[in-house]
Amino acid sequence: MPSTDRDPALFELKFRDPARARALVEALGRRTAELGRTPVSVMHVCGSHEQAIAKFGLRSTFPRGLNVIMGPGCPVCITDAPEVDEGVVLARQGVHIATYGDMVRVPGTSMSLADAQADGAKIHVIYSAAQVVELAQSTSDQVVFFATGFETTAVATAAIVLGGLPSNLSILSAHKYIPPAMEIVAEVPETKVEGFLAAGHAATITGSAVFEPFVARHHVPVVVAGFEPLDILAGLVKLVELIRDRTPQVVNMFPRCVTRAGNLRAQEQLWKVFRPTGGRWRGIAHVPNGNLRLRDEFRSIDARRRFTIDLASLWDHAPAALAQSCICGDIMAGLSSPTDCKLFGQECTPEKPVGACMVSSEGACKIWHEYGGHPDLGGDA
Amino acid sequence: MCLGVPGKVIEVAGNVATVDFWGVRRQVQLDVVDEPVAPGDYILNHVGFAIRRIPESEIAETLALYEQLITQAEQDDLMAEDVRNEIAGARGDRRAVD
Numbered sequence: 001m002p003s004t005d006r007d008p009a010l011f012e013l014k015f016r017d018p019a020r021a022r023a024l025v026e027a028l029g030r031r032t033a034e035l036g037r038t039p040v041s042v043m044h045v046c047g048s049h050e051q052a053i054a055k056f057g058l059r060s061t062f063p064r065g066l067n068v069i070m071g072p073g074c075p076v077c078i079t080d081a082p083e084v085d086e087g088v089v090l091a092r093q094g095v096h097i098a099t100y101g102d103m104v105r106v107p108g109t110s111m112s113l114a115d116a117q118a119d120g121a122k123i124h125v126i127y128s129a130a131q132v133v134e135l136a137q138s139t140s141d142q143v144v145f146f147a148t149g150f151e152t153t154a155v156a157t158a159a160i161v162l163g164g165l166p167s168n169l170s171i172l173s174a175h176k177y178i179p180p181a182m183e184i185v186a187e188v189p190e191t192k193v194e195g196f197l198a199a200g201h202a203a204t205i206t207g208s209a210v211f212e213p214f215v216a217r218h219h220v221p222v223v224v225a226g227f228e229p230l231d232i233l234a235g236l237v238k239l240v241e242l243i244r245d246r247t248p249q250v251v252n253m254f255p256r257c258v259t260r261a262g263n264l265r266a267q268e269q270l271w272k273v274f275r276p277t278g279g280r281w282r283g284i285a286h287v288p289n290g291n292l293r294l295r296d297e298f299r300s301i302d303a304r305r306r307f308t309i310d311l312a313s314l315w316d317h318a319p320a321a322l323a324q325s326c327i328c329g330d331i332m333a334g335l336s337s338p339t340d341c342k343l344f345g346q347e348c349t350p351e352k353p354v355g356a357c358m359v360s361s362e363g364a365c366k367i368w369h370e371y372g373g374h375p376d377l378g379g380d381a
Numbered sequence: 382m383c384l385g386v387p388g389k390v391i392e393v394a395g396n397v398a399t400v401d402f403w404g405v406r407r408q409v410q411l412d413v414v415d416e417p418v419a420p421g422d423y424i425l426n427h428v429g430f431a432i433r434r435i436p437e438s439e440i441a442e443t444l445a446l447y448e449q450l451i452t453q454a455e456q457d458d459l460m461a462e463d464v465r466n467e468i469a470g471a472r473g474d475r476r477a478v479d
Contacts, residue, residue, distance in 0.1 A: 016445065048384045051460045100428075101466065127469045128429025130410050149428075152385070156430045159412040201385045204425065204433050227384060227460075228446045256439035257385075257425065263432060265415035361459040370459055 014056055015229060024233035029063040031240040038065025041192055042239055043185060043334055045073035045178055046199030047362020048227050054371035056229040068236065069191065069334040072181045073199065075149040076102040076360035077332055078281040083174040084108030086309050087146040090172065091121035095307065096139065098124040098132045099146040100153075102360040105353060110317035113146075129156040136169035144303045148174045152202050154292050155266045158273035161294075165301050172303040175292035177276055178202060179210055184284050186218045191334040195239040196222045197232070200254040205270070207262025208252040219248045226254040273298060282356060283329030322347055326355035331364050338365040345369060384460070385425035385432055386467040387443050392420055398431065400424060402468045403451050426467060 011018035032040065044050065050070045053059060062068060072078045085108040091097045097113060104113045104123060117123040122141075126132055129145070136143040143166075147157045154175040161171065178199075186193055198211060203224045211222040221242035225235030235253045242249065252258050272295075279291035294302045303309075325343055330336040338344050338357065348354040350366050357363035388400035388409070396411045398418055407426075411418055414431040418424060423440050424431035435443055447464060454461030 016449065048460065048463065051463075055458065055460060127466055128410075130408075130429045152427050152432065155413050155432065156410075156428045159410065159430060163412065201425070201427065201432070204385070226446075256435070256443055257433060263413070263415045266413045266432065269413065361463055367459060370457060 017230060020230055021233065024230060024237055025061045027237045028061075028066070028233060028240065031237055031244060032063040032066045035240065035244050039067055040065065040194055040240070040243060041067040041069055041334075042195040042197060042236065042243075043069045043071040043191070043193045044197035044199070044225075045071040045182060046197075046202070047074040047360065047367070048201075049073070049197060049199060049225070049232060050364055050367050051362070052227055052229055052232055054367045057371075058229060058232060061233075062236075066236075066240065068197075069193070070331070070364045071185050071193075071196075071334050072281060072284055072332045073178075074332070074357065074360050074362040074364070075153065075176060076100075076106055077328060077356040077363045078176060078181075078283060079103065079106060079148050079174050079356070080280045080282045081107065081109045082280070082311065084112065085110075085311050085314055086172060086304070087113055087144075088116050088121075089309050089311060089313055090144050090303065090307060091116040091123060092119070092313070093307065094122070094141075096122045096124060096135070096141055096143040097146050098126045098135055098143060100148060101125045101127070102362075103146060103148055105359045106356045107320065107323060107354070107359075108314070110314050110319050129153075129160045133160055133163075133166065133169065136166040140168065142306075143169045144172050144307075145169065146172045146174065148176075150176055150178050150202050151205050151270060151292075154274060155205055155263075155270050158269040161273045161298060161301065162269055170301045170303040170306045171294060171298075173274070173293055175274065176281065177290055177292055179206070179214060180276070180290040181281060181284060181287050182211075182214060183218070184287055184290075185334060186214075186220060188333065188335075193220065193334065194243050195220055197235050197239060198222050198224045200224060200226045200231075200257050203252075203254070203258045203262065205263050205266045207260050207267075208250050208258055209260045210262070211250045215248050215250055221248045222250045224250070224252045224254050224258050226257065281332075283332035320354070322354045328355035328357040328363075328365070331357055338368040341365070384463050384467060385427040386464050387423050387425055387435055387440070387447060388468075390418055390420050390422045390424060393418060398424070400426065400431075402426075403447075405468055407468060428467070
């Protein structure tokens with residue numbers, strides 16, 4: 001049942017449009033009650049959605065019986081330990097590694113890029129793919145761009161590749177493609193995900209149409225939603241409606257950023273440079289077509305071909321003992337919550353992260369640690 | 382790495398635009414955006430590349446969330462931190478003092 005006994009003042013504090021927030025919260029309660037059965041689980045696949053849900057205390061407004069799970073939506077977190085190891089091995093060979101900020105602290109099998117840096121490796125944090133080109137132009141040494149992120153970020157990598165790279169720059173692609181991972185999660189019997197909330201900005205590139213074959217195959221609805229708290233609430237109301245009516249379809253609730261076709265120029269660049277291959281994602285094992293690797297035409301700038309990457313050279317470094325207890329993988333597969341982990345907030349904190357989900361600003365553990373997992377609307381100290 | 386950030390185009394030179402993000406001017410690449418971009422337009426910046434030109438009718442609605450993040454967020458707000466990183470992701474204007 002929707003809770004109508006909340007102090008209206010709390011809505012005034014939290015939302016720019018409190019009346020609309022209240023109406024959406026009540027609608028979500030009604031829709032969920034109309035299902036006539038609980039629990040029902042839906043999944044979002046975006047770290048920014050989880051940030052907004054936690055920051056604005058949305059979970060405390062969700063009706064009992066509606067589980068909103070975070071799926072594999074943190075690109076830093078799903079980068080698998082052996083992929084981090086490849087970067088670490090190259091860094092230890094003396095190659096400059098450039099990568100996005102959060103990647104530096106993500107644990108590999110035995111060490112992170114930050115650990116390698118402490119041993120003297122040359123690691124550069126960049127915020128833009130264009131900065132990597134400038135970095136390579138400023139040195140005669142070999143530079144490798146350890147390129148991570150979903151399709152939104154992969155497009156930027158594709159653009160610098162197509163623009164022509166300096167001869168001392170190569171790409172170590174750990175880019176990931178979200179739609180195939182949704183297929184895997186939709187097939188996991190334990191999670192019973194009945195609907196997906198898709199991320200607005202990734203769909204800016206791919207268009208909402210990318211989810212249509214998925215909906216046809218799995219008969220679960222997909223709603224593309226924005227990042228405002230009201231966007232998320234409205235997206236959930238629509239998603240529960242589609243589940244209630246058993247009308248699986250793709251609904252774009254974020255038309256100000258997303259079209260059905262998406263950015264065709266970006267898609268053309270993406271698939272000109274990358275080919276989808278199967279590979280491991282941290283937490284959800286093998287994802288067919290989930291990894292983006294450079295096409296053969298670009299072998300000369302593929303760091304995996306330019307260098308010999310001998311992962312065995314890391315074998316004499318023992319894996320961190322605490323990491324054995326980290327349940328980051330289960331969290332990303334939607335099977336567990338951060339608070340189910342015995343390390344959470346104890347041995348594992350944002351200052352001393354054990355697992356990837358506590359490193360990234362889009363990781364569920366860091367988000368819950370920052371805002372509290374189920375903050376009450378009245379939780380403002 | 383999920384959030385793009387809207388900014389206002391000040392000038393365009395080839396495939397690079399000078400874009401204003403709440404008073405901070407940055408260089409944003411236009412290699413990926415699928416529509417012509419002119420001064421006065423708003424674009425969505427992700428890791429230093431414009432991924433979309435925001436339609437006129439949607440600008441006010443799009444800016445609202447970011448206004449709140451930029452002006453009201455506490456120091457340890459994760460969404461605001463991501464937005465700040467996105468703005469840093471566009472390259473600094475050489476005329477600006479970083």
